[in-house]
Amino acid sequence: MRIIRIAVEGARALTANKLRSFFMMAGTMTGIAALTVIMSAGEGTEQKVMQRMETFGTRAIMVTAGGGKGFSPPQEGVTTLTLSDADAIRNIVPEAEAISPAAVKHRMPVKAGDSQTQAAVFAAEPDWHEAWDWYVRDGEPVSSEDVATLARVVVLGSSTARDLFGERNPIGEYVQIGAVRFRVKGMLESRGTSPMGTDMDNRCIIPLTTGMRRLFNQDHISYVRIRLKDSRDLIPVGERIRELLRERHHITPPKEDDFSIVTASNIAAMVRGVSGTLTILLGALAGLSLIVGGVVLMNILLISVSERKREIGLRRAVGASRRDILVQFLTESLTVSILGMSAGCLLGMGLCLALMRLTPLPLSLSWEPVALGVAFASLVGTFFGIQPARKAAQLNPVEALR
Secondary structure, three states, X not given: OHHHHHHHHHHHHHHHHHHHHHHHHHHHHHHHHHHHHHHHHHHHHHHHHHHHHHHHOOOEEEEEEXXXXXXXXXXXXXXXXXXXXXXXXXXXXXXXXXXXEEEEEEEEEEEEOOEEEEEEEEEEOOOXXXXXXXXXXXXXXXXXXXXXOOOOEEEEOHHHHHHHHOOOOOOOOEEEEOOEEEEEEEEEOOOOEOOOOOEOOOEEEEEXXXXXXXXXXXXXXXXXXXXXXXXXXXXXXXXXXXXXXXXXXXXXXXXXXXXXXXXXXXXXXXXXXXHHHHHHHHHHHHHHHHXXXXXXXXXXXXXHHHHOHHHHHHHHHOOOOHHHHHHHHHHHHHHHHHHHHXXXXXXXXXXXXXXXXXXXXXXXXXXXXXXXHHHHHHHHHHHHHHHHHHHHHOOOHHHHHO
């Protein structure tokens, strides 16, 4: 009970100089608020990425032309992947539900009457829809007959259709892609943004043969999309495809692959790595703010000890022990830190709510910043409060009363 009474007296001492107490807690409050926002942004970013991974497909493999580490969109002008490679992949992957080769050109001019826009044009086979689990909302998809006859038909993404036709139904209308005229055959379901944040609905789907011979004038493809029956086959199938393409392309170590094999887990790992590094960096800055706040707290407490020598001497003279003085000043330090932590958590949550409403930043509030805030505040209050508390406890009561 005595320690509790001494602790209460220490807390009351803070009200004697409210402005000084506020300055002592300001550093902790700022650091905890920054930590709350940083952790909420990191958690929100990861959740959003995981949601977008569903868009890519958890049972999908993308074999793209061009080497390199990590994930990048299919590269234009790279000729290392061919239709014969796609046929070879078909022969060794019986686990596949659908395999779809495609050639891609980004930002191609698309016109309809007086309206024009730029869109990604995908020249694909009928299996494209099943491989992406992405079907037409209106009209008809690209068919095998379209591919066989080099038909000039197109399926529009919802963003492209809106840019060209507004709210009108485009089915049966004509658009011009590059120098070739196409009849609109269907409209894709809306898909939203890709894992990399681009608009997936700003696209056109045309028959593979039409794109390669009439529009792109090329004999290579950009990627092969494989959708498997079971996600547990991703790793073994990926390795099988890698070995096949290395053999077909005559690639031997230490020569690098001229293709990339990507799954949703690859993209998620890459984004987690980037997000984790950024979170650690920003968290270190928040930690630095807490250390600066702790230094300010220690110096103000040291000044307070010097100003309160008579009070300390009087307490010692009427029976207070060194331990009592130590506990009193440590309590003041911890109280300031915990109050700063509470204010910082409230400030950080308020900032998160404001940012969620005013900006598109992905934020997610959780209990973790509060738990870390309590831990950091206790550590800062104890570590930086121990020196002023020891100085106060070691004062000679006779000299303090003079």
